[in-house]
Amino acid sequence: MDRRRGPTARAPLSxxxxxxxxxxxxxxxxxxSLTMRKLADELGAxxxxxYHHVPNKEELLDGMVxxxxxxxxxxxxxxxxxxxMRRRAISTREVLNRHRWAVGVMESRATPGPASFRVHDAVxxxxxxxGFSIELTIxxxxxxxxxxxxxxxxxxxxxxxxxxxxxxxxxxxxxxxxEDAARQQSATLAEEFPHLAEVVAGHVAKVGYDFAAAxxxxxxxxxxxxxxxxxAT
Amino acid sequence: MDRRRGPTARAPLSxxxxxxxxxxxxxxxxxxSLTMRKLADELGAxxxxxYHHVPNKEELLDGMVxxxxxxxxxxxxxxxxxxxMRRRAISTREVLNRHRWAVGVMESRATPGPASFRVHDAVxxxxxxxGFSIELTIxxxxxxxxxxxxxxxxxxxxxxxxxxxxxxxxxxxxxxxxEDAARQQSATLAEEFPHLAEVVAGHVAKVGYDFAAAxxxxxxxxxxxxxxxxxAT
DNA sequence: GTTGTACGTCGTACGGTGTACGATAGCCGT
DNA sequence: ACGGCTATCGTACACCGTACGACGTACAAC
Numbered sequence: 001m002d003r004r005r006g007p008t009a010r011a012p013l014s015x016x017x018x019x020x021x022x023x024x025x026x027x028x029x030x031x032x033s034l035t036m037r038k039l040a041d042e043l044g045a046x047x048x049x050x051y052h053h054v055p056n057k058e059e060l061l062d063g064m065v066x067x068x069x070x071x072x073x074x075x076x077x078x079x080x081x082x083x084x085m086r087r088r089a090i091s092t093r094e095v096l097n098r099h100r101w102a103v104g105v106m107e108s109r110a111t112p113g114p115a116s117f118r119v120h121d122a123v124x125x126x127x128x129x130x131g132f133s134i135e136l137t138i139x140x141x142x143x144x145x146x147x148x149x150x151x152x153x154x155x156x157x158x159x160x161x162x163x164x165x166x167x168x169x170x171x172x173x174x175x176x177x178x179e180d181a182a183r184q185q186s187a188t189l190a191e192e193f194p195h196l197a198e199v200v201a202g203h204v205a206k207v208g209y210d211f212a213a214a215x216x217x218x219x220x221x222x223x224x225x226x227x228x229x230x231x232a233t
Numbered sequence: 234m235d236r237r238r239g240p241t242a243r244a245p246l247s248x249x250x251x252x253x254x255x256x257x258x259x260x261x262x263x264x265x266s267l268t269m270r271k272l273a274d275e276l277g278a279x280x281x282x283x284y285h286h287v288p289n290k291e292e293l294l295d296g297m298v299x300x301x302x303x304x305x306x307x308x309x310x311x312x313x314x315x316x317x318m319r320r321r322a323i324s325t326r327e328v329l330n331r332h333r334w335a336v337g338v339m340e341s342r343a344t345p346g347p348a349s350f351r352v353h354d355a356v357x358x359x360x361x362x363x364g365f366s367i368e369l370t371i372x373x374x375x376x377x378x379x380x381x382x383x384x385x386x387x388x389x390x391x392x393x394x395x396x397x398x399x400x401x402x403x404x405x406x407x408x409x410x411x412e413d414a415a416r417q418q419s420a421t422l423a424e425e426f427p428h429l430a431e432v433v434a435g436h437v438a439k440v441g442y443d444f445a446a447a448x449x450x451x452x453x454x455x456x457x458x459x460x461x462x463x464x465a466t
Numbered sequence: 467g468t469t470g471t472a473c474g475t476c477g478t479a480c481g482g483t484g485t486a487c488g489a490t491a492g493c494c495g496t
Numbered sequence: 497a498c499g500g501c502t503a504t505c506g507t508a509c510a511c512c513g514t515a516c517g518a519c520g521t522a523c524a525a526c
Contacts, residue, residue, distance in 0.1 A: 012503085013503080013504090035484090036483080036484065037482090037483085040505095045504075045505085046504065046505040046506075047484090047506095048485075048486090048487095048504075048505055048506080049503070049504050051485075051486095052502080052503055053503095056484080057483095057484065057485090103340060103386075104337070104341055106386075106390065107336060107337045107340075107386050107389055107390055108337055108389070108390065109390065110390050110391070117429060120426075120429055121425075121427070121429040124428035124431075124432055125427070125428035128428055128431070134431070134432060134435065134436045135436070137432065138432060138436065138437070138442075138447075139447065139450055139451065142384070142447050143380070143450075143451035143454060143455075145383065145387065146379075146380050146383035146384040146386070146387055146451065147376070147379050147380050147383055148383065149383040149386050150378065150379035150380055150381065150384070150386065151375070151379040151383070153339075153340050153379070153382050153383065153386065154375070154378065154379055154382065156340055156341070157339070157341065157342065157343050158343070192350075192354075193350055193351070193353075193354035194354070194358070195354050195355075195357035195358035195361055196350060196353055196354040196357060198357075198361070198367070199357055199370065199371060203367045203368065203371065209371075214372065214375050217372055217376075218372065218375060218376035218379065221376060221455070221458045221462065222376075222455065222458065224458065225454045225455065225458040226454070229454065245474085246474080268511085268512070268513090269512080269514080270511090270512080270513090273476095278475075278476085279475060279476040279477075280477095280513090280514085281475075281476055281477085281515090281516095282474070282475050282476065284514075284515095285474060286474095289513080289514075290513065290514090
């Protein structure tokens with residue numbers, strides 16, 4: 001059969017096309033249903049054809065992660081370090097939120113790609129030019145990235161997106177837990193975990209929880225603290 | 234055959250025993266080789282027997298995570314909030330480091346167990362009694378946990394444990410990357426990513442990288458910043 | 467002591483996974 | 497025209513989670 005011409009023609013496979021299709025498939029159906037066979041179907045190809053453009057599934061995931069890194073906005077160079085880092089942090093959260101699977105697969109993946117190197121380098125450069133010593137730059141980088149990825153990790157394991165949904169889910173979860181507690185002889189939620197109950201029932205369920213706002217609050221807290229460390233001594 | 238007496242006797246299965254064996258197996262052989270069959274072998278039982286004590290593998294993982302949470306030291310109540318949170322944060326990092334797989338499986342797992350509730354409640358209580366408002370307590374909890382888990386996540390994806398190993402690996406990685414760059418027409422690492430090169434070659438490779446120290450530096454930075462926020466207004 | 471029943475155990479089997487291997491078919495330099 | 501090269505893909509294998517049903521045994525009722 002002719003693979004290049006005619007109405008049944010198909011664009012030729014390539015590493016780029018394979019990776020982009022994989023990202024799209026993961027976005028649409030979730031990472032756990034990203035299968036070599038499904039991915040090949042998506043591309044109108046046989047499963048084994050993929051292995052001519054990607055050595056194995058591990059490296060496929062590596063490549064996907066690097067595509068995600070490529071979507072992160074580099075810290076702008078025409079503003080002060082603080083707003084540059086702020087922009088880049090917010091962009092990173094947005095990207096990790098758009099590709100929720102990415103946080104999960106980044107862990108256990110030790111070989112970063114070029115896009116990853118690019119943002120690491122830009123961030124370090126931004127801090128150095130902002131007047132941070134090498135030691136402080138390393139620390140700042142460590143704290144910021146830990147916070148960003150950790151926040152994305154928490155956010156990922158929560159089944160809602162907006163503040164109102166947060167309130168609803170919190171209420172539901174509290175109700176269900178109280179039910180569980182009632183089923184056995186144990187005390188109710190409010191009795192056994194009073195502080196948790198106070199927070200959930202007394203605040204989150206009332207005003208909801210805005211992830212974006214919470215993220216920026218913590219981010220500014222860290223940025224301010226870093227600035228103080230930089231100006232000390 | 235007699236399963237209860239004689240030299241071939243074997244302790245009866247139970248949810249507790251299954252979970253503990255699973256944690257041990259994951260610690261020994263890595264989480265990716267934790268298989269229902271292997272776990273059953275480990276317990277001297279058939280694979281399907283496990284399903285009478287655990288509904289499926291997902292809930293097996295949930296149970297394992299809760300065992301890990303149970304190892305986290307609760308914030309002590311006889312010291313001020315700051316040292317209590319410090320102790321608990323360091324303990325959490327140690328536990329997540331002892332069970333590297335835990336960070337990876339926590340994500341995507343949305344139903345927390347009793348041990349998890351216990352530490353959440355204790356942390357919230359510690360902050361509330363430390364004089365934080367409900368809103369600030371939620372923020373503090375969010376920032377701290379994001380930092381702790383994010384740090385553990387970064388640490389996990391690094392193949393060494395101590396500072397000297399860090400220096401060695403950094404050097405090796407830099408060398409390998411330079412080699413990759415040389416193989417194509419592209420510039421060398423130092424030319425393309427100057428800030429990265431500066432940090433890796435100029436500092437990490439020289440003095441090494443001490444994860445524990447870095448963690449505590451960032452932790453104190455955050456704790457100090459939280460204290461300032463609490464005392465403001 | 468007998469028997470009915472419920473439960474813990476496990477052999478087998480099914481559908482799904484990643485991927486090794488070898489056959490095939492089109493392209494290009496000669 | 498033709499021989500190598502490379503991309504494609506059908507088939508097969510080992511391994512995974514787990515549904516199903518047979519089997520042995522503990523225990524309560526009689």
